[in-house]
Amino acid sequence: MPGHIKPAQLASRRRPWLAMSLAISLALTLRAADGDRFAPRLLPGLTVTIHTLFLDEEKVWVHEYFGSLPGYTFVSLHDDENTSAEAAREFIAAEGGRLVELRHGRGRNVIIRHDGHRHPFDPNRMFTPTGLTRSLAYFQGFSSATLLTAGNFARQVEQIIGIDTAGTIIAVHNNTNDRLTIRDYRKGQIYGANTRAVHVAPDRDPDNYFFTNDEALFRALAAAHYNAALMESEPSRDLGTLAFLTHQRGRRYVLVEAQHEAADQQREMLRSLVGLLAETAPQAEATR
Numbered sequence: 001m002p003g004h005i006k007p008a009q010l011a012s013r014r015r016p017w018l019a020m021s022l023a024i025s026l027a028l029t030l031r032a033a034d035g036d037r038f039a040p041r042l043l044p045g046l047t048v049t050i051h052t053l054f055l056d057e058e059k060v061w062v063h064e065y066f067g068s069l070p071g072y073t074f075v076s077l078h079d080d081e082n083t084s085a086e087a088a089r090e091f092i093a094a095e096g097g098r099l100v101e102l103r104h105g106r107g108r109n110v111i112i113r114h115d116g117h118r119h120p121f122d123p124n125r126m127f128t129p130t131g132l133t134r135s136l137a138y139f140q141g142f143s144s145a146t147l148l149t150a151g152n153f154a155r156q157v158e159q160i161i162g163i164d165t166a167g168t169i170i171a172v173h174n175n176t177n178d179r180l181t182i183r184d185y186r187k188g189q190i191y192g193a194n195t196r197a198v199h200v201a202p203d204r205d206p207d208n209y210f211f212t213n214d215e216a217l218f219r220a221l222a223a224a225h226y227n228a229a230l231m232e233s234e235p236s237r238d239l240g241t242l243a244f245l246t247h248q249r250g251r252r253y254v255l256v257e258a259q260h261e262a263a264d265q266q267r268e269m270l271r272s273l274v275g276l277l278a279e280t281a282p283q284a285e286a287t288r
């Protein structure tokens with residue numbers, strides 16, 4: 001069951017100290033509760049809903065943060081990519097929007113745990129049966145049972161994200177210096193098969209880049225001298241990524257990849273991105 005916490009509801013104009021002490025005691029209660037290491041990080045202006053999901057004996061908490069204003073949906077799938085999640089949290093606290101963040105303390109991959117066995121899979125490969133099968137097999141954990149458990153988990157995460165209703169989805173990630181760069185999206189490289197166009201900005205760190213399925217946004221990002229890659233309109237490789245799923249559903253998707261600890265760049269990229277998203281918005285979203 002999700003626990004819905006709304007410090008904003010406790011606010012009192014007459015006695016702000018009361019609201020503050022209530023908010024603090026609420027935060028302490030949360031810390032003492034089940035997922036204490038994974039207590040959400042509330043900032044002023046944020047509320048959170050906690051969804052507890054199970055993979056057999058393993059628990060994953062999905063924190064769904066809400067800013068006080070409407071806005072875009074941000075998604076953080078890899079639990080060890082904290083700079084990007086923090087930048088998104090700060091952004092929605094200030095500007096509005098929603099952040100869906102997976103927490104479990106296992107690092108990048110989610111695991112299925114039962115009878116002392118652990119079967120990892122990559123949560124950014126879980127959104128299609130093909131991608132999920134490949135990811136489970138990569139870690140020697142594929143079976144019809146693990147596929148079912150992980151597939152159910154993927155659908156629950158997908159529902160919380162709300163692919164079909166959320167509008168533009170912004171995935172936030174962190175990478176390690178030079179291990180994944182904009183150059184990997186060129187034809188012949190690891191992500192080249194699903195990429196239609198790449199813009200490499202010579203004066204930018206190649207670790208910091210955008211990947212989107214929206215051509216107008218891609219052009220705007222390139223014109224603003226960012227590293228950017230554009231998804232093929234019919235991507236041939238089903239990797240089971242959130243990008244693949246959102247594209248399949250006809251939604252606008254953007255991935256923001258920045259180096260670990262590069263908090264300033266990440267903040268700057270999010271701000272520019274949201275400005276450009278508004279300028280290039282599909283009509284249905286123009287009123288956001």
Ligand SMILES: [Zn+2]
Pocket residue numbers: 078081172173174
């Ligand atoms: Zn990631």
